[in-house]
Amino acid sequence: MNYHNYYPVDVVNGPGTRCTLFVSGCEHQCRGCYNKSTWRPDAGHAFTQEMEDQIIADLNDSRIKRRGLSLSGGDPLHPANVSSVLQLVQRVREECPGKDIWLWSGYLLAELTIEQKAVIDLVDVMIDGKFEKELHDPSLVWKGSSNQVIHYFKC
Numbered sequence: 266m267n268y269h270n271y272y273p274v275d276v277v278n279g280p281g282t283r284c285t286l287f288v289s290g291c292e293h294q295c296r297g298c299y300n301k302s303t304w305r306p307d308a309g310h311a312f313t314q315e316m317e318d319q320i321i322a323d324l325n326d327s328r329i330k331r332r333g334l335s336l337s338g339g340d341p342l343h344p345a346n347v348s349s350v351l352q353l354v355q356r357v358r359e360e361c362p363g364k365d366i367w368l369w370s371g372y373l374l375a376e377l378t379i380e381q382k383a384v385i386d387l388v389d390v391m392i393d394g395k396f397e398k399e400l401h402d403p404s405l406v407w408k409g410s411s412n413q414v415i416h417y418f419k420c
């Protein structure tokens with residue numbers, strides 16, 4: 266997997282103070298996408314073991330308390346990303362007790378593959394659906410267009 270950007274301290278993408286990872290790779294091609302540079306799976310930087318370890322360490326850093334991890338992109342559920350994202354969320358669950366995981370994806374919850382569902386089984390919140398330019402509403406919280414749905418699984 267490649268990633269586009271990583272914010273170790275972020276107060277914009279999800280509730281509270283968080284770590285946010287923007288992965289590379291998205292096949293949805295939404296009209297009006299604000300993040301086209303993330304579409305190619307080989308864009309950005311390699312997501313290394315060191316990067317994964319850094320995210321776990323940041324989540325457990327008591328000097329700046331993080332509420333959890335946000336996964337966005339690109340699409341964390343792109344087929345090229347699923348195995349790496351699964352490994353990451355499994356580690357967060359095992360090594361970062363009390364931290365929540367939010368995940369944004371253009372895929373619909375009802376249409377996920379078994380592999381994608383295995384990731385979603387471990388997250389607290391999924392915001393699903395493509396960005397629809399005609400349904401864009403800047404007053405929406407945590408989503409860009411009104412067709413998208415915030416699924417709260419564990420909170």
Ligand code: SF4
Nearest residue numbers: 291294295298339371
């Ligand atoms: S799902 Fe997100 S990153 Fe992918 S094309 Fe749509 S708006 Fe862009």
